[in-house]
Amino acid sequence: MITAYYHHGFAAPIGDHIMPIRKFGLVAEALKSFPEVLLAEPKPVTEEDLGRVHTAEYLNAIRAGEPRQLAESQKFPWTPVLFPSVCLTSGGCLAAGRQALKEGVAAALASGFHHAHADHGEGFCTFNGLVVAIDALKATGELQTAAILDLDLHYGNGTASLAASRPYITAISLYGNDYFENVAYRDVTMPRHQNGPNHFSVPLPGGCDGARLRAILSEQLPSLLARGKPNLLFYQAGADPLKDDPFSPLALTHADLLERDRMVFDFAKRERIPVAWVLAGGYTRDVSKVVEVHLNTFRAAGMVYR
Numbered sequence: 001m002i003t004a005y006y007h008h009g010f011a012a013p014i015g016d017h018i019m020p021i022r023k024f025g026l027v028a029e030a031l032k033s034f035p036e037v038l039l040a041e042p043k044p045v046t047e048e049d050l051g052r053v054h055t056a057e058y059l060n061a062i063r064a065g066e067p068r069q070l071a072e073s074q075k076f077p078w079t080p081v082l083f084p085s086v087c088l089t090s091g092g093c094l095a096a097g098r099q100a101l102k103e104g105v106a107a108a109l110a111s112g113f114h115h116a117h118a119d120h121g122e123g124f125c126t127f128n129g130l131v132v133a134i135d136a137l138k139a140t141g142e143l144q145t146a147a148i149l150d151l152d153l154h155y156g157n158g159t160a161s162l163a164a165s166r167p168y169i170t171a172i173s174l175y176g177n178d179y180f181e182n183v184a185y186r187d188v189t190m191p192r193h194q195n196g197p198n199h200f201s202v203p204l205p206g207g208c209d210g211a212r213l214r215a216i217l218s219e220q221l222p223s224l225l226a227r228g229k230p231n232l233l234f235y236q237a238g239a240d241p242l243k244d245d246p247f248s249p250l251a252l253t254h255a256d257l258l259e260r261d262r263m264v265f266d267f268a269k270r271e272r273i274p275v276a277w278v279l280a281g282g283y284t285r286d287v288s289k290v291v292e293v294h295l296n297t298f299r300a301a302g303m304v305y306r
Contacts, residue, residue, distance in 0.1 A: 002301055003099050004031060005042040005092040006109040012076070012085035023287055024109045027279065027294045031109075034295075036302050042095035042108070044087035045132055049094070052135040053162060054127060055119045062086065062126060074121025075182070086126040089113070093129035093278060094136050097232055100276035101142055105265070105305050107298070112148075112236045112278040114156035115179060122158060122182040129278070130234050131162045134169060143231035144168060147224045147273075149264065152238030152280040153248055155179045160199040170227050171199040172220060176208065176241055176250045186249050198227065204241075206249040210256030213241075217260060221267045233268055233275045237261060239282030239293035246283055257293050261300035269304050277301075 006028040011021040031037045050059055061070040063083045071078040092108035099106035112130040115123035134146045148163070148171040150156040155175040163171040178185040180192040188203035195201055202220055204213065224230065239245070241252050252260075268275040277297065282290030 001038050002036055002105055002107065002298070002305065003038045003040050003103070004028075004107040004109055004298070005040055005095045007041050007088045007092065009085055009088045010092065010110050012079060012082050023282065023290050023294070024279065026287065026291045027109050030291060030295055031298065034298060034302075036306065037298060040095070042088065042091040044084065045090040045094055045136065049090070049132055049136045050087070050127060052139065053118060053132050058119050070120060073182070074116065074126045075124055076126070082126065090127050090129040090132045093133040093234070093276070096276040096278070097133045097137055097234065098142065100274040101137070101232055104274050105301060106276050107301070108276065108278045110278060111280045112234065113158070114150055114152060114236055114280070115154070115158040117158045117161050123154065123179060123184070125158060128158050128162055130159055130236070131166070131169070134232070134234070137232070138168065145228065145230045146232045146234065147230040148172070148234045148236065149224060150174070150236040151241070151260065151264070152236050153177050153240035153245065153250070154184055154281070155193065155201055156236065157193060160193070160196070160201070163199040164196050167198055169198060170224060170230060172223055173201045174204060174216065174220065175201060176204040177247060178203070184247065186247070204250060207251050209251045210253065210259060213252060213256060213260060214263065217263055221263070225271065229271065230273060233273045235264055235275055235277040236280045237277045237294070237297045238280040239290045240280075242282070242284070242289065242293055244284050244289055254292055254296060258296040258300050261297045262303055265301050265304035
């Protein structure tokens with residue numbers, strides 16, 4: 001049985017937006033027909049949990065809406081329900097991480113919000129739920145080290161910035177769009193960011209197909225072990241590398257992304273690393289295509305962990 005954490009409060013009412021937040025509820029509804037998946041509600045993270053990662057000024061801005069430029073730095077229109085919503089999504093990441101440590105695998109039906117920095121948000125990412133969860137689990141002694149594998153279309157710049165001061169985290173981002181100063185770039189031939197001792201990135205060439213992705217992923221997965229086997233792996237399973245996504249320069253099909261997910265789970269199981277995954281990205285106008293990518297991640301997990 002795979003536990004997937006979901007709460008209706010994940011979807012803050014921000015109106016018609018390019019980020020289809022309603023997809024989380026659509027995935028949750030579809031998973032009711034998956035006998036191997038158990039839906040559970042997470043608790044929100046605490047102020048103490050958030051304060052380990054984000055500055056007090058930024059937390060206050062998201063809570064109160066002022067200064068408005070900071071409160072909307074993640075490109076969402078600010079609303080009073082934003083703060084409780086992102087406390088819940090980070091709570092989903094934390095619950096999934098904790099459950100994975102116990103059972104080997106778990107999921108959160110929310111994004112990891114990998115563009116969020118310590119003092120501001122970017123790219124539809126308010127609080128970095130991945131790092132918030134890792135720091136909370138480290139604070140309670142439930143883990144000592146963790147890895148983040150980011151297979152969203154966009155480079156996880158916020159996660160990299162936070163990992164830089166956290167030697168107990170290893171972060172790897174395979175990306176088809178670079179992301180720098182809150183702007184996405186389809187051209188990945190010119191580097192706009194720097195790697196560090198514990199955070200690495202690998203650009204995917206334009207037109208990258210399934211065979212090329214599998215080759216790159218096979219080469220890069222062992223890098224997660226280069227600094228020692230982590231106690232937990234967080235996997236950012238992006239839907240936006242899909243070729244139908246308006247931001248994707250890649251040639252990846254639903255079948256390619258399902259195989260991508262299966263490879264990640266195979267690796268984690270083989271290396272006996274607990275894995276928690278989150279649902280990220282996906283901007284096709286037909287939201288059913290985004291939902292299908294996320295459901296396929298559950299199907300891939302079911303193949304490996306049955």
